[in-house]
Amino acid sequence: MKVGTDSVLLGAWAHGGARVLDIGAGTGVIALMMAQRFPQALVDAVEIDQEACCQAEGNVVDSPFARQVSVICSPVQLFASRAEYAGCYDAIVSNPPFFENALKAPTEARAKARHNDALPFDQLFKSVVALMKKEGEFSAIIPFDYKSRFEEEAALAGLVISRVCAVKTTPAKQPKRYLMAFTFPTGKDCEFGEGLLETTPGVRSEWYRTLTSDFYL
Secondary structure, three states, rough: OOOOHHHHHHHHHOOOOEEEEEEOOOOHHHHHHHHOOOOEEEEEEEEEOOHHHHHHHHHOOOOOOOEEEEEEEOOOOHHHOOHHHHOOEEEEEEEOOOOOOOOOOOOOHHHHHHEEEOOOHHHHHHHHHHHHHEEEEEEEEEEHHHHHHHHHHHOOOOOOEEEEEEEEEOOOOOOOOOEEEEEOOOOOOOOEEEEEEEEEOEEEOHHHHHOOOOOOO
């Protein structure tokens, strides 16, 4: 669970701000991407798994963004209960665990990263609402078959969809992932878009190359 396409997409697509929070930061790739894209931002990376936190801390120290990024090893539910962080983030990002009632991965760390036992969607959105500024934006990437459930939980938490990008792997296939952004109600219309990863197998599309040009060698 090092660097995957989902993390790269989200880190390159999400809006930023002066204070950024990465929920379920893993080894820190999205937090580091946000720090690179927004040089004036302070980025907090919250992760529940101790080993992942250690790797994230090492990656941050070895990066040019060590002064911007702080790694916090904690369940986000506990982090969100701390008064000093209430409503202070301009941007929140998450590549959340999403599998429910499915066969668990063989290792505890991989299962924790992929399954939402420790962070159900309702608790994720409850934490986002507690931590995000009223004018802030929460961005996430979700598999196509979890999109409706994610939207429902957002609505129950009092958030509305501000931006959506349907991501296809190849032109002939249906979208496999959705980049989604949520805000508190503003009265503005939702922005819809579509992205394509590859024009043919192994050949990145112009959209993907442009979106990620600052990150891929």
